[in-house]
Amino acid sequence: MSETPATTSNPLLAAWQTPHQTPPFAEIQPEHFLPAFEQAFADHAAEVAAITHDPSVPDFDNTITALERSGKLLTKVSAVFYDLVSAHSNPAILEVDKEVSLRMARHWSPIMMNAVLFGRIALLHENRATLGLTAEQMRLLERTYTRFHRSGAGLTDDAKKRMAEINERLAQLGTSFSHHLLGDEQDWFLELGEHDRAGLSDSFVAAAKAAAEERGMAGKAIVTLSRSFAETFLKDSARRDLREKVYKAFVARGNNGNANDNNEVIVEILALREESAKLLGFPTFAAYRLEDSMAKTPEAVRGLLERVWKPARERALADRDQLQQLITQEGGNFQLAPWDWRYYAEKLRQAKANFDDGAIKPYLALDHMIEAAFDCATRLFGITFAERKDIPVWHPDVRVWEVRGPDGQHKALFYGDYFARPSKRSGAWMTSLRDQQKLDGAVAPLIINVCNFAKGADGEPSLLSPDDARTLFHEFGHGLHGMLSNVVYPSLSGTSVFTDFVELPSQLYEHWQERPEVLQKFARHYQTGEPLPEDLLQRFLAARKFNQGFATVEFVASALLDLEFHTQPASASRDVGAFEQAELKKIGMPDEIAMRHRPTQFGHIFTGDHYAAGYYSYMWSEVMDADAFGAFEEAGDIFDPATAKRLHDDIYSSGGSVDPEAAYVAFRGREPEADALLRRRGLLEEPAAA
Ligand SMILES: [Zn+2]
Numbered sequence: 001m002s003e004t005p006a007t008t009s010n011p012l013l014a015a016w017q018t019p020h021q022t023p024p025f026a027e028i029q030p031e032h033f034l035p036a037f038e039q040a041f042a043d044h045a046a047e048v049a050a051i052t053h054d055p056s057v058p059d060f061d062n063t064i065t066a067l068e069r070s071g072k073l074l075t076k077v078s079a080v081f082y083d084l085v086s087a088h089s090n091p092a093i094l095e096v097d098k099e100v101s102l103r104m105a106r107h108w109s110p111i112m113m114n115a116v117l118f119g120r121i122a123l124l125h126e127n128r129a130t131l132g133l134t135a136e137q138m139r140l141l142e143r144t145y146t147r148f149h150r151s152g153a154g155l156t157d158d159a160k161k162r163m164a165e166i167n168e169r170l171a172q173l174g175t176s177f178s179h180h181l182l183g184d185e186q187d188w189f190l191e192l193g194e195h196d197r198a199g200l201s202d203s204f205v206a207a208a209k210a211a212a213e214e215r216g217m218a219g220k221a222i223v224t225l226s227r228s229f230a231e232t233f234l235k236d237s238a239r240r241d242l243r244e245k246v247y248k249a250f251v252a253r254g255n256n257g258n259a260n261d262n263n264e265v266i267v268e269i270l271a272l273r274e275e276s277a278k279l280l281g282f283p284t285f286a287a288y289r290l291e292d293s294m295a296k297t298p299e300a301v302r303g304l305l306e307r308v309w310k311p312a313r314e315r316a317l318a319d320r321d322q323l324q325q326l327i328t329q330e331g332g333n334f335q336l337a338p339w340d341w342r343y344y345a346e347k348l349r350q351a352k353a354n355f356d357d358g359a360i361k362p363y364l365a366l367d368h369m370i371e372a373a374f375d376c377a378t379r380l381f382g383i384t385f386a387e388r389k390d391i392p393v394w395h396p397d398v399r400v401w402e403v404r405g406p407d408g409q410h411k412a413l414f415y416g417d418y419f420a421r422p423s424k425r426s427g428a429w430m431t432s433l434r435d436q437q438k439l440d441g442a443v444a445p446l447i448i449n450v451c452n453f454a455k456g457a458d459g460e461p462s463l464l465s466p467d468d469a470r471t472l473f474h475e476f477g478h479g480l481h482g483m484l485s486n487v488v489y490p491s492l493s494g495t496s497v498f499t500d501f502v503e504l505p506s507q508l509y510e511h512w513q514e515r516p517e518v519l520q521k522f523a524r525h526y527q528t529g530e531p532l533p534e535d536l537l538q539r540f541l542a543a544r545k546f547n548q549g550f551a552t553v554e555f556v557a558s559a560l561l562d563l564e565f566h567t568q569p570a571s572a573s574r575d576v577g578a579f580e581q582a583e584l585k586k587i588g589m590p591d592e593i594a595m596r597h598r599p600t601q602f603g604h605i606f607t608g609d610h611y612a613a614g615y616y617s618y619m620w621s622e623v624m625d626a627d628a629f630g631a632f633e634e635a636g637d638i639f640d641p642a643t644a645k646r647l648h649d650d651i652y653s654s655g656g657s658v659d660p661e662a663a664y665v666a667f668r669g670r671e672p673e674a675d676a677l678l679r680r681r682g683l684l685e686e687p688a689a690a
Contacts, residue, residue, distance in 0.1 A: 011028050012028060012076075012077050013035075013036055013039060018391070019391060020391070022392060022413065022433065024392050025080075033077070033081055033093075033096050034096055034099060037077055037100055041074065044070055044071040044073070044111075045107070045111075047066075048111050048117065051063060051066045052114060058120035058121075058123055059124070059131075060124060060131055063120045064124065064140060064141055067144065069439065069440070075490075076434070079431075079432060079434065080433065081093075081096075082431070083394065083431060083433060086450065087395070087417055087423075087450045088394045088395050088424060089424075090423060097179075098172070101174065104171060105167045105168040105170070108167070109163070112147070112153060113152050113153050113160045115153065118149075118153035118154065122145065124141060125141060125142070125145040135658070136487060136492065136657040137489075139656070139658060140489050140657075143492070150280065150291075151163075155280070159279050162275075162279060166272045166279075170272050170609070173268055173606075174609075176262075177254075177262055177265050178425065180259075180260035180265070181254050181260070182425050184253045185426055186422050188224070189211075189215065190249075191217075191220055192221040192222065198237065198239055199238035199239070200236050200237060201361070204232055204236060204454070207229070207455060208222055208229075209221045210454065210455045211223075211224050211229070211454070213457075224420070225250055226426050227427070227452065228452060228465065230247075230250045231467075233246050234339060235346045236343070240340065243340070243343060246339070247338055248339075251594050251598055251601075254601045255599075261600070262606070265606070266606060267570075269606055270285075273566065273609070273612065277289075284298070285612065286566035286613040287567075289566065289612060289613040293499060293500050294498050294500045294501055295616070298567050301563055301616045304619060304623070305560055305619065308619060308683070309560070309587065312549050312552035312556060312683055313549070313590070315549030316549035316550050316552075319345070320336060320341075320592055323344040323348060323592075324336050326347060327344060338592050338594050340592075341550065341593065345546070348546075349543055352546070357465050360466060360523070360532070361465060362463060363524060363532045364463060364465070364466070365461045365524075366418060366453060368526070369464055369473075370472070372513065372518055372523075373513075375518075375522065376512045377480060379639045379644075381644065381648050382405070382406030383405055383411060383484070385403055385414065386404070387400070387401050391413060391415075397419050398416065398417045399418075400413055400414065400416075401413070403483055411444060411484075412446070412447055412482075413444070413445075413446050413447070415447065415448040415449070417448065417449065419452070419453055419455040419462065420454060424450065425603075426452055426603075427603070428450060428471045429450050429478075430449050430450075430475045430495070430506075431450070432448060432494070434446040435496075436482070436483075436486070436493050436494060437487065437489060437490040437493055438487075443490075445485060445494065447479045447482040447483050449472075449475040449478075449479050451468070453472075461526050463526065466540070470513055473509050473510045477505045477506035477509025478495060480505060481495050481505040481506070481652055481655075482494035484653045486654070487654070491656075492655045492656040494655050495655075497655065497656045498660055499610060499617045500620040501621065502617070503621030503622070503625075504621045504624045504625050504628065505652055507621055507622055508624075508629060511625070515638055516537060519540075520537065523537075545682030548683060551681075552681055553589070553590065554594065555596050555618070557584065557589050558595045558596045558597045558602065559619065561580065561595065562614070562616070564579075576600070580599055602615075619677070622677050627668065627676040628651075630676060631646075631667070631668055650663050650667040
């Protein structure tokens with residue numbers, strides 16, 4: 001067949017004729033990306049060169065606003081590409097990813113270290129008080145200056161050259177890390193024969209069958225290493241030998257001495273991060289990273305983590321003794337091992353709170369929880385949701401809703417991609433295909449939530465665990481941060497805020513999910529439609545604080561290790577496993593608990609530097625979210641309109657256009673109080689009597 005313009009045209013370079021100009025996923029093939037990126041890099045480089053060499057005197061419009069207008073194609077192509085890399089990849093896409101991550105670093109380094117461009121920005125920054133800027137413009141100028149400065153724009157030529165090399169190598173390493181992790185997760189499964197299912201719920205077995213079918217093993221049932229699968233199995237399976245297998249495979253991801261091993265990758269990443277921090281004048285990467293955060297210093301982070309660590313560890317140790325007691329009572333002649341914790345904790349919870357997750361799951365059908373998440377947003381912010389079947393998606397399971405504002409006007413599209421599959425990386429996240437802005441007319445955002453819930457088999461609905469339901473609300477909270485965004489400039493849109501602030505809108509939203517007002521209405525039995533019985537509801541709420549010592553310990557240990565990796569000399573962690581062991585020993589980590597993310601699977605901090613020396617952010621934000629929800633409790637109504645309006649105006653719609661500390665104080669009228677976090681986790685009270 002001869003090549004005609006029609007067959008060679010690249011959908012990524014065309015104007016999209018779809019409703020709301022959404023990406024036409026069916027037309028986009030892996031081979032379209034590299035040429036589209038080449039074009040996008042070239043366009044952007046030309047735009048930046050024009051700004052840099054603009055003969056007119058630098059002003060806000062010809063420099064800062066012009067930068068905001070640049071790179072539209074790159075933003076557009078990147079958004080589609082990274083959505084697919086994370087949520088629906090294949091070998092061809094992953095191959096392109098290797099190339100793109102390198103090209104991306106090569107593209108950005110000369111821009112972010114461009115001395116002439118930085119000269120223009122620095123001049124404006126110096127004269128910022130005299131420019132007559134709006135508050136948002138002032139914030140944008142400060143953020144732009146800081147970003148260039150922190151990227152090394154003020155360094156000597158030699159240092160810049162080295163910095164550029166480091167950036168390239170780090171980009172490659174981050175990509176390798178995530179590909180390795182995905183590889184180890186795709187490779188492993190445990191087949192469950194008829195006799196291997198003791199303790200497992202029907203819905204779990206159904207999901208295990210669906211997972212097998214997804215991998216071309218129809219008729220079988222398998223456990224995979226996706227977190228919700230592995231953790232549910234560890235909690236429910238009565239087969240101690242199989243629990244051990246699943247546990248060991250789960251914590252060994254990236255650490256198997258095979259082609260997917262991440263140890264060497266980590267050593268090199270840490271050394272390069274340290275070198276780049278030193279080039280920029282900081283003693284450690286953590287000092288560099290945290291300067292541009294709410295926490296500001298490693299000491300402040302350590303202070304918060306240690307404050308939480310002590311009571312959490314004590315609680316976990318007390319719980320451990322109770323679990324051991326339970327084993328002994330049952331006639332078990334063994335010591336509690338890490339693969340036993342979740343199983344016996346669940347038994348203890350059933351005994352004490354008379355509650356098990358399995359009892360509530362039939363009331364937490366995915367569709368009902370989506371409805372609940374939407375309804376809370378309607379009651380708080382007046383936005384409404386209507387499903388659209390005409391929007392192109394990247395996988396048939398993806399659903400799309402149109403979001404309208406209180407005025408009935410189109411506000412956003414919301415994409416929900418909820419089910420686990422081999423082409424998706426693990427975890428749950430929010431991202432966007434297009435961000436809100438109104439620099440040149442209003443642009444409505446395209447917001448995505450991706451989760452890894454187990455799909456129901458044979459047309460049965462997907463039933464969520466309480467943790468899954470919480471994850472759904474968490475990611476939807478991030479989604480609202482993107483959908484409600486109301487800023488002028490694209491780089492300040494939605495979730496473009498400090499990492500230790502970005503979890504506030506998400507974690508705060510979780511609070512509504514566990515409120516009786518919400519559960520009574522939406523937690524209906526998926527078969528009978530009956531509402532959650534009052535007694536089960538009360539037991540569920542009481543059980544929420546159960547095992548919080550464990551949950552806090554597994555989180556804080558990961559956060560502390562992240563901090564140590566980035567504050568100690570990189571040479572100290574040349575043997576990653578030994579470093580991990582030594583640090584855990586130092587903090588008195590209970591042997592029976594594993595970190596939530598061991599180093600070789602710690603994608604947060606090694607697939608890119610977004611959460612590097614920043615994993616503490618969840619807890620930093622939790623100090624605020626626990627305290628923030630108190631504003632609604634004090635008002636006596638979890639949908640109190642006046643409080644909701646402040647929440648909308650000061651937090652969910654303001655993106656990065658205001659200083660986060662000021663935003664919080666504007667909403668709450670004061671600084672947050674850390675005790676609210678300990679109270680919410682039940683760590684301020686005495687441990688329950690044995
Ligand atoms: Zn989050």
